[in-house]
Amino acid sequence: xxxxxxxxxxxxxxxxxxxxxxxxxxxxxxxxxxxxxxxxxxxxxxxxxxxxxxxxxxxxxxxxxxxxxxxxxxxxxxxxxxxxxxxxxxxxxxxxxxxxxxxxxxxxxxxxxxxxxxxxxxxxxxxxxxxxxxxxxxxxxxxxxxxxxxxxxxxxxxxxxxxxxxxxxxxxxxxxxxxxxxxxxxxxxxxxxxxxxxxxxxxxxxxxx
Numbered sequence: 001x002x003x004x005x006x007x008x009x010x011x012x013x014x015x016x017x018x019x020x021x022x023x024x025x026x027x028x029x030x031x032x033x034x035x036x037x038x039x040x041x042x043x044x045x046x047x048x049x050x051x052x053x054x055x056x057x058x059x060x061x062x063x064x065x066x067x068x069x070x071x072x073x074x075x076x077x078x079x080x081x082x083x084x085x086x087x088x089x090x091x092x093x094x095x096x097x098x099x100x101x102x103x104x105x106x107x108x109x110x111x112x113x114x115x116x117x118x119x120x121x122x123x124x125x126x127x128x129x130x131x132x133x134x135x136x137x138x139x140x141x142x143x144x145x146x147x148x149x150x151x152x153x154x155x156x157x158x159x160x161x162x163x164x165x166x167x168x169x170x171x172x173x174x175x176x177x178x179x180x181x182x183x184x185x186x187x188x189x190x191x192x193x194x195x196x197x198x199x200x201x202x203x204x205x206x207x208x209x
Contacts, residue, residue, distance in 0.1 A: 059107060100126060120153070131144065
């Protein structure tokens with residue numbers, strides 16, 4: 001019998017489940033029209049992101065998975081780019097379009113597999129869009145990042161990932177944090193809470209909260 005967890009695992013690993021890359025019709029010829037609003041580790045400027053181009057099909061698939069989980073049409077467009085600074089990924093807008101732009105150097109899709117930390121990061125940036133951070137809703141910046149972290153943890157759990165897989169990217173985050181991003185321990189806790197909220201009941205039973 002194929003369980004939901006086995007089915008999702010096969011989607012993560014199987015190349016035939018990945019569609020052809022969508023055409024990047026909205027890739028800007030004038031990158032200055034993008035507004036870069038939220039970053040995984042800091043908020044970069046537009047000129048620090050170069051060569052925006054069509055995303056890998058695996059990244060497009062992740063965006064569709066997340067959209068399906070929350071029951072919406074996949075309106076978040078995903079692009080690859082070259083980042084001058086190690087920011088990993090950002091949430092951005094261009095006109096009425098919403099984007100997730102990732103640093104191609106960080107997202108290595110070996111054997112057509114998608115790493116859990118890549119799923120978490122893409123989900124984190126979608127979280128900024130979901131919470132309205134890119135369309136006028138401006139909470140405390142630290143709280144905004146924690147909300148996105150929680151959403152990332154929830155997505156990993158819903159796709160069948162373990163808690164340690166949801167937390168796989170945490171060692172790369174600042175231990176102390178800064179003006180725009182909270183310290184690592186708070187981000188770990190937010191991700192953990194999101195994972196607990198999304199995990200199946202057999203994971204939650206007896207798990208320390």
